[in-house]
Amino acid sequence: MKQKQTARVISQQEIAPGIYDMWIATDLVDFAKAGQFICVYPKDKSTLLPRPISICEVDVAQKALRIVYRVAGAGTKEFSSYVAGDSIDIMGTIGNGFPVEEGIGKKVLLMGGGIGVPPILELAKQMKQAQVVVGYRDSNLFLKEDLAKYGEVYVACEDGSAGVKGNVMDAIAQECLEADVIYACGPMPMLRAIKKYAEEKGIKAYISLEERMACGVGACLGCVVKTKEIDHHSHVHNARICTDGPVYDAETVEI
Amino acid sequence: MNTQVTLAGVTFKNPVMTASGTFGSGMEYSEFVDLNRLGAVVTKGVANVPWPGNPTPRVAEVYGGMLNAIGLQNPGIDVFMERDIPFLKQYDTKIIVNVCGKTVEDYVDVVERLGDEPAVSMLEINVSCPNVKEGAIAFGQKADALYNITQEIKKHAKQPVIMKLSPNVTDITEMARAAEAAGADALSLINTITGMKIDVHKRKFVIANKTGGMSGPAIKPVAVRMVYQTAQAVKIPIIGMGGIATAEDAIEFLLAGASAISVGAMNFVNPYATMEIEAGIRAYMEQYKIENVTDLIGAVS
Ligand SMILES: Cc1cc2nc3c(=O)[nH]c(=O)nc-3n(C[C@H](O)[C@H](O)[C@H](O)COP(=O)(O)OP(=O)(O)OC[C@H]3O[C@@H](n4cnc5c(N)ncnc54)[C@H](O)[C@@H]3O)c2cc1C
Ligand SMILES: Cc1cc2nc3c(=O)[nH]c(=O)nc-3n(C[C@H](O)[C@H](O)[C@H](O)COP(=O)(O)O)c2cc1C
Ligand code: FES
Numbered sequence A: 001m002k003q004k005q006t007a008r009v010i011s012q013q014e015i016a017p018g019i020y021d022m023w024i025a026t027d028l029v030d031f032a033k034a035g036q037f038i039c040v041y042p043k044d045k046s047t048l049l050p051r052p053i054s055i056c057e058v059d060v061a062q063k064a065l066r067i068v069y070r071v072a073g074a075g076t077k078e079f080s081s082y083v084a085g086d087s088i089d090i091m092g093t094i095g096n097g098f099p100v101e102e103g104i105g106k107k108v109l110l111m112g113g114g115i116g117v118p119p120i121l122e123l124a125k126q127m128k129q130a131q132v133v134v135g136y137r138d139s140n141l142f143l144k145e146d147l148a149k150y151g152e153v154y155v156a157c158e159d160g161s162a163g164v165k166g167n168v169m170d171a172i173a174q175e176c177l178e179a180d181v182i183y184a185c186g187p188m189p190m191l192r193a194i195k196k197y198a199e200e201k202g203i204k205a206y207i208s209l210e211e212r213m214a215c216g217v218g219a220c221l222g223c224v225v226k227t228k229e230i231d232h233h234s235h236v237h238n239a240r241i242c243t244d245g246p247v248y249d250a251e252t253v254e255i
Numbered sequence B: 001m002n003t004q005v006t007l008a009g010v011t012f013k014n015p016v017m018t019a020s021g022t023f024g025s026g027m028e029y030s031e032f033v034d035l036n037r038l039g040a041v042v043t044k045g046v047a048n049v050p051w052p053g054n055p056t057p058r059v060a061e062v063y064g065g066m067l068n069a070i071g072l073q074n075p076g077i078d079v080f081m082e083r084d085i086p087f088l089k090q091y092d093t094k095i096i097v098n099v100c101g102k103t104v105e106d107y108v109d110v111v112e113r114l115g116d117e118p119a120v121s122m123l124e125i126n127v128s129c130p131n132v133k134e135g136a137i138a139f140g141q142k143a144d145a146l147y148n149i150t151q152e153i154k155k156h157a158k159q160p161v162i163m164k165l166s167p168n169v170t171d172i173t174e175m176a177r178a179a180e181a182a183g184a185d186a187l188s189l190i191n192t193i194t195g196m197k198i199d200v201h202k203r204k205f206v207i208a209n210k211t212g213g214m215s216g217p218a219i220k221p222v223a224v225r226m227v228y229q230t231a232q233a234v235k236i237p238i239i240g241m242g243g244i245a246t247a248e249d250a251i252e253f254l255l256a257g258a259s260a261i262s263v264g265a266m267n268f269v270n271p272y273a274t275m276e277i278e279a280g281i282r283a284y285m286e287q288y289k290i291e292n293v294t295d296l297i298g299a300v301s
Helices: A027-031 A074-080 A118-127 A144-148 A168-175 A188-201 B077-089 B104-115 B137-141 B143-156 B172-181 B217-233 B247-256 B273-287
Strands: A003-016 A019-025 A037-041 A051-054 A057-059 A064-070 A087-094 A108-113 A130-136 A151-157 A181-185 A204-208 A224-226 A238-240 A247-249 B005-007 B010-012 B016-018 B040-042 B059-062 B065-068 B094-099 B120-126 B161-164 B186-189 B193-196 B211-215 B238-241 B260-263
Touching: A003 A027, A019 A074, A019 A087, A027 A064, A027 A087, A037 A064, A051 A064, A051 A074, A057 A118, A064 A074, A064 A118, A108 A118, A108 A168, A108 A188, A118 A130, A118 A144, A118 A181, A130 A144, A130 A168, A144 A151, A151 A168, A168 A188, A181 A188, A188 A204, B016 B273, B040 B120, B059 B211, B065 B217, B077 B094, B077 B104, B094 B104, B104 B120, B104 B143, B120 B143, B137 B143, B143 B161, B143 B172, B172 B186, B172 B217, B186 B217, B211 B217, B217 B238, B217 B247, B238 B247, B247 B260, B247 B273, B260 B273
Parallel strands: A108 A130, A108 A181, A130 A151, A181 A204, B016 B040, B016 B260, B040 B094, B094 B120, B120 B161, B161 B186, B186 B238, B238 B260
Antiparallel strands: A003 A019, A003 A087, A019 A064, A037 A051, A037 A087, A057 A064, A204 A247, A224 A238, B005 B010, B059 B065, B065 B211, B193 B211
């Protein structure tokens, strides 16, 4: 179920330089799944389009959704100014989410890179006892403590200030981590590396993709990814990330 | 109060329509919008065969609007007739199918196929998409080419034909007159205005296609002006669009001479926009004691 609504900010804090952590009171939680996202609409009329932001955590009892985002431009800058009690325009919940059931009873590896870490939190919560590998630029290890509640966390840091020096792939190699299934969200080079790694090892990898969006509901055909098979909507090889994704079996997309 | 409008013999329950390419085939927005409340759903452009569209990024935000270079990705007429038409038939709204092509034959092919489908009330011919390299736009930027393709399509079309005009021309009235002279039953305007955006930090074009069509509230004054000029130049009815966000915007187009209006990019910003506009037009009519919405058409001149 998708709905656009004006919700209320419960709390917001800056958890690392330029990284904001916001809880939103909304009944959309009832539909929220790990790996789905919401669209957040700036109030400034010069910035019209929705900003897609992943669901980081779901609290059904409190009817609250958590998002964690980086200030990247005008829209996210505006969101970062919101304080408790402010209204926030959102639409959701959007996308397919991670196929949690594919990991049941298997050895799973959850991988998040940079601002791709947030959706991994709700997934880790669902998976319980997963191995979690997260990559950061520097020593600002946002969400690491939260993740540690639900799994074994391995850190990779590009500047070598914490954990393994390098990226998430370096961390897998150094820590000799193995898995039957990988779930990942992060920058494109990381997702490409994971796709290749999974193919070589003959294991499944589910990756969450990003693309520029205009509608967020599958109508504009702006947000497509090249697919191996013809997509069910346009019968070409371009599937809509907002509706068919954002999570794909890595084998099925050409990235 | 009467909100009905009639264009080329087709009566719509109200003048509110969706702009092609911004509303899919209605399915995606049916979660938000009661399609029964719309005058018509105008579908995404459909060609004779599936088109893959352009590389990504295909969309970008600009001040008060957006750029798009989707490149008319569509499943082709076969899938469209099997899937999208039956879906739309479930609703009490009119269906207008937007048609695209690379050659005159492509257009005629689709137009003929749609002739077998009585549920389709009108055809809107997109000769003004700035985002596909071949065909399409070329037909919409030269008056003689527009005349020829309009005439050819009229020979084969069973439904009334709307020619969708490009704003990327020196004189919109010359194009409008050419379409009218060739037998077009109605006109729709404006399609997007060709634009460009450069990322100064990456020193790269933001849209993979380099250029994209601009739409959204920022283009509205241009669209209102073109609708007005066109209404002064031709007798056939006009569907006006370009940046419509509210009922007041819609009424502005009616006053300028449009017989109906389409909501495009603003669906993305406010999925409920079409319904709010429909209700807002009625509220306006009540406020100013207007009996027939048609009394507003071209009322400012
Ligand atoms: C499915 C999905 C989930 C995402 N989840 C998160 C998240 O949890 N946390 C987070 O910090 N970021 C996330 N992003 C990226 C986030 O959408 C962008 O950082 C944000 O839209 C930037 O908006 P802005 O106005 O601050 O930047 P501007 O650069 O001013 O934005 C201009 C336009 O470009 C679009 N845009 C800019 N960067 C991106 C991008 N990377 N992806 C898609 N559109 C972009 C904006 O939406 C806007 O339309 C996600 C993106 C996608 C597609
Ligand atoms: C994402 C997008 C896709 C579009 N696709 C089509 C199309 O397939 N055929 C067409 O005739 N016009 C297409 N258009 C143009 C719109 O129908 C409309 O003419 C234009 O966007 C101006 O209206 P607006 O400012 O309300 O969006 C598209 C516009 C957008 C934004
Ligand atoms: S954002 Fe419009 S189809 Fe995905």
